[in-house]
Amino acid sequence: MxxxxxxxxxxxxxxxxxxxxxxxxxSSAQLNGFNIKGDIGxxxxxxxxxxxxxxxxxxxxDTSRINNRSGSQxxxxxxxxxxxxGPLFSWVTPYKFFGAxxxxxxxxxxxxxxxxxxxxxxxPSPGLSDMYLQPISLGWHFPRADVTAxxxxxxxxxxxxxxxxxxxxxxxxxxxxNIGSTVYFDEEKKWHAATxxxxxxxxxxxxxxxxxxxLLTLEGGLGRDFLKGGVTVGAAYxxxxxxxxxxxxxxxxxxxxxxxxxxxxxxxxxxxxxxxKKTLYGFYTFRYQWEVAANTTTQGRGMNMMVVFxxxxxxxx
Numbered sequence: 508m509x510x511x512x513x514x515x516x517x518x519x520x521x522x523x524x525x526x527x528x529x530x531x532x533x534s535s536a537q538l539n540g541f542n543i544k545g546d547i548g549x550x551x552x553x554x555x556x557x558x559x560x561x562x563x564x565x566x567x568x569d570t571s572r573i574n575n576r577s578g579s580q581x582x583x584x585x586x587x588x589x590x591x592x593g594p595l596f597s598w599v600t601p602y603k604f605f606g607a608x609x610x611x612x613x614x615x616x617x618x619x620x621x622x623x624x625x626x627x628x629x630x631p632s633p634g635l636s637d638m639y640l641q642p643i644s645l646g647w648h649f650p651r652a653d654v655t656a657x658x659x660x661x662x663x664x665x666x667x668x669x670x671x672x673x674x675x676x677x678x679x680x681x682x683x684x685n686i687g688s689t690v691y692f693d694e695e696k697k698w699h700a701a702t703x704x705x706x707x708x709x710x711x712x713x714x715x716x717x718x719x720x721x722l723l724t725l726e727g728g729l730g731r732d733f734l735k736g737g738v739t740v741g742a743a744y745x746x747x748x749x750x751x752x753x754x755x756x757x758x759x760x761x762x763x764x765x766x767x768x769x770x771x772x773x774x775x776x777x778x779x780x781x782x783x784k785k786t787l788y789g790f791y792t793f794r795y796q797w798e799v800a801a802n803t804t805t806q807g808r809g810m811n812m813m814v815v816f817x818x819x820x821x822x823x824x
Contacts, residue, residue: 538719538753539623540707541637541661541681543591545796546811548743548776549730551701552687553653554608554646555599562815565592568622570798570807578802587805591636593617599646607645607656614639618665618675622805634675636665653689655703658682669715669756678713687727696736702727717756720749720767728776739778743794746771749803768804772796781814785823789816 543566571586595614602609618636644657661683665676687703707722730741749767774796781789794811 538717538755539677540709540719540722541639541677541683542705542707542722542724542747543811544724544726544745544747544770545743545772545774545794545809546813547687547701547703547726548728548794549699549701549739549741550653550689551703551727552655552689553701554610554644554648554655555597557599557601557608559598559818560596560815561818562595562597562813563592564595564814565812566590566809568807568809570805572801572806574801574804574806576803578800587622587807589618589620589622591616591618593636604645607647607654610641610644610646612639612641612644614641620673620675623674623677632673634666637676637681638662638664651691651694655685655687657685659685663713667713669712669717677719678715679719680710681707682709683707697732698730699732700727700729711754712756715756716754718754720751720753723748723750730776737780737782739776741776742773743776743796744771744773745796768802770798770801770804770806772798772809781816782823787821787823789814 546564546566568589569586571582571584572580573582575581593614593616595612597610597612599608599610615638616636617633619633639659639661641657641659645655647654659682661677661679661681663676663678663680665674665678667674667676667678669678684706685703687701689699689701692698692700703726705722705724705726707724709719711718724745724747726743726745728741728743730739732739746769748769752767774794776792776794778790778792780787781791790813792811792813792815795808796810797808798806
């Protein structure tokens with residue numbers, strides 16, 4: 508029973524970090540989309556058990572390099588630091604559709620800036636970024652695998668003016684379709700690997716004809732559970748490609764590089780329980796990744812942290 512309970516709650520850490528990936532803010536691309544890369548890992552295709560949850564994610568990205576189409580650095584200097592965080596709420600309901608649990612999520616992110624394109628500039632004061640609503644999320648649980656499918660809507664609530672250097676939003680509506688799976692290699696579900704595929708498309712940017720091309724992002728990893736599922740250690744990856752060309756506007760600043768972008772990254776992940784006197788209050792997840800093979804975009808490093816709490820603490824036997 509203890510093993511099962513710990514594992515079910517660990518599933519939720521994955522679900523909440525998937526939500527963070529749907530936050531508005533930063534995504535390395537020639538014109539950027541909403542996806543926060545690297546926020547899901549070795550259980551990227553698993554939905555939480557039934558219940559209500561709150562989360563507090565934090566994302567930090569640092570870079571001093573802009574690459575051209577061949578992966579060579581083109582900027583003579585400069586750097587960029589971006590952070591993103593904020594509250595989110597999710598409810599995994601007992602209602603079933605096609606054998607899957609139905610869930611809904613709302614996220615309200617705060618950011619210091621939005622990296623609209625691979626250029627370096629001043630970091631403004633923090634402000635509300637673009638909100639995220641996930642009205643449809645389905646999760647299936649099988650003996651040796653989990654499967655998820657969801658739709659999310661990005662709402663342009665962050666401040667945005669074309670060409671400004673203090674934007675905290677991207678000035679556009681966004682849609683994202685996700686499908687993922689976690690596969691378990693043993694009956695006790697200690698070893699697991701996962702991949703989530705996210706397809707993202709957008710409206711024109713506010714008061715311009717600029718349009719961000721469609722994006723495909725793969726995220727996942729390989730991990731192992733310890734202490735009856737209470738601790739997870741693994742390696743997480745991501746890879747992103749621009750599928751269609753961007754459309755530019757004279758209101759946007761000129762870019763050092765143009766063309767469809769691609770980037771990949773790899774790094775460690777760790778999940779730990781937050782428990783006291785046989786009561787489980789939540790989980791903490793840490794992930795740090797280094798980017799490689801970046802073309803027509805920035806190349807840097809990112810850190811994702813997440814603390815998630817069930818609204819009702821869980822008593823452990």
